[in-house]
């Protein structure tokens with residue numbers, strides 16, 4: 001109640017607790033943080049120290065010395081996946097807590113925070129503002145001033161107010177997700193671009209502990225070769241010299257060759273031929289197929305769901321424009337069908353199809369303390385009208401607990417659309433397959449990577465990449481991909497409307513509405529239909545090259561500008577780089 005700004009005294013007739021028990025003026029946060037059993041922590045510390053490798057011990061000793069001698073300082077433990085960074089946090093935590101002192105374990109995402117005892121997201125722990133519902137991984141930007149705040153609180157001019165601040169990670173793993181940022185934006189959001197980086201002491205872990213689990217020496221050799229290959233890719237040492245972009249040859253034994261249906265083949269490889277009859281949560285918890293794109297992930301999920309026995313249930317979302325967004329609220333352009341068709345990362349689908357026994361993943365932080373974070377995986381156990389019951393299968397907290405998930409409002413990232421929408425839906429997605437970003441922080445025994453040939457399918461969110469690969473003269477001069485076509489032809493009505501409204505995406509992912517009237521509308525219909533397209537919403541983008549037009553700006557919003565008063569629209573043009581769209 002305190003954390004929500006309330007207390008028992010606000011409730012009339014509520015019996016009051018015994019004051020003698022309450023005579024404790026200590027801060028509740030301090031009490032909670034000192035509540036760990038010291039004996040248990042000491043036992044864990046001894047056990048883990050005995051297990052730790054030499055290099056893990058030396059990193060531990062260096063950090064713990066800074067704590068013991070009150071030296072303060074900032075450390076960065078750099079180690080690739082599996083070198084024991086999380087293991088090291090456990091050792092440091094156990095040491096400090098076994099003396100009754102305080103260590104605050106924080107991570108940039110809820111799912112990573114679950115891996116540590118008492119872990120919370122940095123944002124909730126330090127009160128850093130963030131849109132918790134949109135991205136799994138949040139960046140702590142220069143404006144967060146955590147370092148300055150700690151100096152003020154501690155009244156000490158040393159870095160982080162003289163406290164020991166330990167960060168850890170691996171720059172080869174997934175970089176910070178900065179929506180619509182290019183390479184520069186992403187690099188600037190990384191920790192080593194921070195002003196504090198110069199004061200940071202980098203400690204290294206190099207031994208991959210996951211590979212130690214090899215059954216025999218032959219296995220160990222194979223694992224070590226694989227590990228080296230992965231590291232070389234991360235370090236850009238493959239096919240040198242290169243300029244950062246390089247073709248990687250994947251060893252034959254890692255590939256699934258000779259298959260007619262790639263989805264069927266990868267599912268069979270990872271989940272086995274009889275996954276549909278498996279009912280144990282562990283089976284699904286240990287496996288996942290990863291793919292970079294949401295659309296490919298959806299295809300695999302739909303295929304696997306169709307193989308699962310049992311009755312299927314469909315939940316439709318209710319979509320609307322935010323009532324506070326008055327500019328877009330009156331605009332008839334944003335029809336229900338259009339809002340329902342919006343399909344972006346982090347937003348549950350309009351149509352959510354589930355079956356009992358299907359693995360799902362949460363798309364929002366609902367109750368991080370209870371283990372329900374953005375990224376938590378669960379197995380559906382019941383499907384009711386207003387709630388879904390599911391069993392938690394990942395993380396270290398509350399595993400096997402049954403939880404009820406309600407429908408809630410979820411909004412897509414603001415930057416994506418020129419209006420603000422909200423979708424009321426269960427904040428979950430099927431999780432037989434998940435995106436590579438979502439797999440961060442999860443340990444999986446059987447992993448398949450589904451990488452369809454680039455260019456096989458190009459959907460709106462990836463338009464940027466596609467347009468970037470087009471010849472420069474097309475990109476500069478031209479929009480766009482048609483996202484939506486609305487035919488506003490009503491001949492014979494009192495007001496004769498002859499209009500076509502297009503919703504277009506350009507190479508910068510701006511959405512532009514374009515109204516063609518009268519002759520232009522008629523001409524457009526003729527070209528559109530003669531090229532084999534229909535005037536209905538198409539989920540597949542169709543490239544439409546508009547010559548002598550460009551994307552300009554009007555009152556701060558993107559608009560189409562006619563450069564020479566001689567517009568010409570080419571649908572499905574014969575340009576190199578667009579061939580795979582010719583057949584549409």
Ligand SMILES: Nc1ncnc2c1ncn2[C@@H]1O[C@H](COP(=O)(O)OP(=O)(O)OP(=O)(O)O)[C@@H](O)[C@H]1O
Pocket residue numbers: 051052053056079080081082083084085086087088170209210441
């Ligand atoms: N000294 C050790 N003895 C035994 N097991 C260890 C040791 N160090 C780490 N491990 C185990 O190796 C696995 C990988 O370790 P951990 O998760 O700490 O690595 P990580 O660097 O955090 O990996 P990632 O970057 O992928 O999250 C875990 O199962 C962990 O328990």
